[in-house]
Structure formats: structure tokens, C-alpha cells
Amino acid sequence: MIRTLAVALALGAALPVLAQDAPPEMSPEEAAMMQAYQQAGTPGPQHAEMAKTAGTYDLAIKSWMDPNAPPTSETGTATRSMILGDRVMTEKVEATMHGQPFTGHGMTGYDNVTGKYWSTWNDSMSTGLMVSEGTCDDAGACTFTGSWNDPVSKQEVSARMTTKWTSPTVEVFEMYGPGPDGKEYKMMEMTYTRR
Structure with a gap:
């Protein structure tokens, strides 16, 4: 008691x-x-679609320094994984670029507020950051526009990037930027093949 x-x-x-x-x-x-x-802050269907692309890929890389010259061809690997509670896709690339060891890191997300995808990229060939924004269709084909600071001209350079799935295991990335005459040309093509 x-x-x-x-x-x-x-x-x-x-x-x-x-x-x-x-x-x-x-x-x-x-x-x-x-x-x-x-x-x-709540992941939605766009984030779920990104998560489906997680995995390891073999890369076939073509790059053009001169729009009138043949491209160089190199290889590498890419590893994609979701972070931040399945809100953001990270990608780590290890390859050779112009005969030199190359490492790159990217992040891609979907902003529920703007209704657009965003992407960042930095790599071992630069101390800068490329930031892009874009849209994707129901088939997973995307178009982004972004910019970076050119080390030669010290000016901001804009580029257009596209991605599309040509099969359930193969994605093709293409990057277009201004050539010496100012006209857009294809600078890079990366073919991702899922292991």
C-alpha cells in the first residue's frame, strides 16, 4: 500500500x-x-526507377577532341548504388582517359519540388564540379544540360547529355559540347553493359 x-x-x-x-x-x-x-523528402517512383539501375557495368568509351578526327577508344568500369535512403544514385567510374588513369564520381537524383532530375560530376582530370539538370521519359531516356568551367578559356562551358537504354542491360550516354567553331559536336560516348 x-x-x-x-x-x-x-x-x-x-x-x-x-x-x-x-x-x-x-x-x-x-x-x-x-x-x-x-x-x-519522400522517395517516389522516379527514385525507384533509378534504383533499378544499381550494379556494376563494363564501359566502352569513345571521346573526340576534334570533331573532324576519329575518336579515341578506351575501357573502364562503373559502379552504381543508392544512398540517402534510396534518394540519390551515386556512380563511381574507373577507367583510362587519353591514356591516363581516370576516376570519376557522379550523383543523380530527382527533385520532388522542381519535378526535374539533377546530376553532379567531378573527376581526377579536374578540381571543378559539373552540375546538370534534365528530364527523363517513361522509357528511361534522359536529356540533361549542364556546365563546367573550362581550364583553357576560364569561361563557363555548356553541354548537353543524353542517355538511353538500347536493351535491358545496355545504356548509352552521349555528351555534346561546342567545337572550335562554336557549333555543337559529339564529345563523348560511353556504352554501359551491366555485368
Whole structure:
């Protein structure tokens, strides 16, 4: 009996403190803001589609320094995985580029707020960052536009990138940028073959 009374008194003393520690009730505006943030941060069907491309790929790389010259051909590997609770796809590339060892790192995501895909890229040939934005269709074909700072001209250079699946295991990436005459030309083609 005395023990029960002591427990009841202790709980009675603790309840006001617990009530003070409870979060305050949100206003309708705060609740709407919280809901908007939750919707913005919740992975959706676009993220699920990206997750399907996780895995390891063999790369066949063609690159053109001069639009009128034949491309160089090199090989490499790419590894894709989802991070941040299946919100962002990362890609690590290990290859040779112009005869030199090459490592690259990219991230791709879908922004629920803008309704667009985004991508970042940096690699061992630069200390800068390329940022792109784009759209994809229901078949997984995507078109991005992005830019980076050219080390020769010190100016921002824009490029257009496309990706498309030619089979369930093969994806082709193409990159187009300005040539010496300012006209767009194909700078790179990377064929990904899933292992």
C-alpha cells in the first residue's frame, strides 16, 4: 500500500514536467509546412526507377577532341548504388582517359519540388564540379544540360547529355559540347553493359 502510494506520488510529480517537455501543438501553417517538407523528402517512383539501375557495368568509351578526327577508344568500369535512403544514385567510374588513369564520381537524383532530375560530376582530370539538370521519359531516356568551367578559356562551358537504354542491360550516354567553331559536336560516348 505504501509502495503503491509512493509510485502514484512520483508519477503525479513527473506528469507536469513531462507535459512541459511535450512539443507544442503546431499551427495550421506550421503543419502545412511540415507536410510540404515531408513530401519533398519522400522517395517516389522516379527514385525507384533509378534504383533499378544499381550494379556494376563494363564501359566502352569513345571521346573526340576534334570533331573532324576519329575518336579515341578506351575501357573502364562503373559502379552504381543508392544512398540517402534510396534518394540519390551515386556512380563511381574507373577507367583510362587519353591514356591516363581516370576516376570519376557522379550523383543523380530527382527533385520532388522542381519535378526535374539533377546530376553532379567531378573527376581526377579536374578540381571543378559539373552540375546538370534534365528530364527523363517513361522509357528511361534522359536529356540533361549542364556546365563546367573550362581550364583553357576560364569561361563557363555548356553541354548537353543524353542517355538511353538500347536493351535491358545496355545504356548509352552521349555528351555534346561546342567545337572550335562554336557549333555543337559529339564529345563523348560511353556504352554501359551491366555485368
